[in-house]
Amino acid sequence: MPAFTFEKISPPVRRAPAATTPKKPRGLISQMIERFAERRARQALRASARGDEKPIK
Numbered sequence: 001m002p003a004f005t006f007e008k009i010s011p012p013v014r015r016a017p018a019a020t021t022p023k024k025p026r027g028l029i030s031q032m033i034e035r036f037a038e039r040r041a042r043q044a045l046r047a048s049a050r051g052d053e054k055p056i057k
Contacts, residue, residue, distance in 0.1 A: 026034075
């Protein structure tokens with residue numbers, strides 16, 4: 001016979017719905033990619049407004 005026994009502990013009962021977690025701030029790399037994409041879109045918009053139909057690399 002064992003000298004001691006372990007008590008089974010049940011998980012806590014959820015009383016309220018889980019609160020939404022606040023959005024994490026975007027990473028530095030994500031911000032840099034976003035800036036490049038915005039600049040590229042602006043350049044394409046300006047080029048199409050001027051009539052330049054240069055393909056963008």
